[in-house]
Amino acid sequence: xxxxxxxxxxxxxxxxxDKSIKCEQNLGHDTMYWYKQDSKKFLKxxxxxxxxxxxxxxxxxxxFSPKSPDKAHLNLHINSLELGDSAVYFCAxxxxxxxxxxxxxxxxxxLSIL
Amino acid sequence: KNEVEQSPQNLTAQEGEFITINCSYSVGISALHWLQQxxxxxxxxxxxxxxxxxxxxxxxxxxNIQEKHSSLHITASHPRDSAVYICAVEETxxxxxxxxxxxxxxxxx
Numbered sequence: 001x002x003x004x005x006x007x008x009x010x011x012x013x014x015x016x017x018d019k020s021i022k023c024e025q026n027l028g029h030d031t032m033y034w035y036k037q038d039s040k041k042f043l044k045x046x047x048x049x050x051x052x053x054x055x056x057x058x059x060x061x062x063x064f065s066p067k068s069p070d071k072a073h074l075n076l077h078i079n080s081l082e083l084g085d086s087a088v089y090f091c092a093x094x095x096x097x098x099x100x101x102x103x104x105x106x107x108x109x110x111l112s113i114l
Numbered sequence: 115k116n117e118v119e120q121s122p123q124n125l126t127a128q129e130g131e132f133i134t135i136n137c138s139y140s141v142g143i144s145a146l147h148w149l150q151q152x153x154x155x156x157x158x159x160x161x162x163x164x165x166x167x168x169x170x171x172x173x174x175x176x177x178n179i180q181e182k183h184s185s186l187h188i189t190a191s192h193p194r195d196s197a198v199y200i201c202a203v204e205e206t207x208x209x210x211x212x213x214x215x216x217x218x219x220x221x222x223x
Contacts, residue, residue: 040215041151041215041216042213042216043202045211056210063207076184090157102147103147104159105158107154107156110155
């Protein structure tokens with residue numbers, strides 16, 4: 001049973017396109033996150049939702065828009081893709097916020113912009 | 115300067131060796147996490163600690179809150195331990211994780 005699942009695993013697309021990455025967790029967790037991992041493997045938070053409510057919105061271009069239809073899903077839509085968006089995007093979840101709770105990560109989505 | 119610094123950045127060991135990876139941070143924290151990222155890319159949470167020491171199998175994590183320092187130890191290392199180990203802190207100022215740059219560990223047979 002996959003706890004946090006992301007689709008697609010790989011995404012290759014042209015600059016300027018719009019794309020979405022989906023994330024679902026079956027752990028019953030209240031909080032979900034999107035992280036970006038750059039080419040140097042450095043992870044940085046992008047967004048966090050708690051019970052469908054946005055609680056963290058880092059300095060991310062507004063071409064990136066998260067959407068949480070319910071607390072088990074947090075999707076990431078990216079408009080007008082740019083070369084610098086190439087990275088691995090990880091979804092994660094935790095039981096109740098970040099305070100003192102381990103996070104469960106998806107396998108990542110490798111986005112390559114041509 | 116990153117708020118979370120790890121050392122070393124790269125570490126190569128022979129099978130069986132005792133390994134230590136260090137993490138220092140400069141902010142107030144409520145907890146510290148150690149994560150493992152395998153070559154396939156998936157990330158797994160190894161430990162979350164706010165004081166003292168935790169042990170799981172051959173892995174031991176310690177934290178010294180006063181010195182703002184944590185260590186991850188691997189005893190009797192094995193090639194399957196080869197991965198990137200990432201330290202992350204939960205800051206008391208906000209509900210987010212701040213990550214170190216990771217330590218690439220390679221254990222040779």
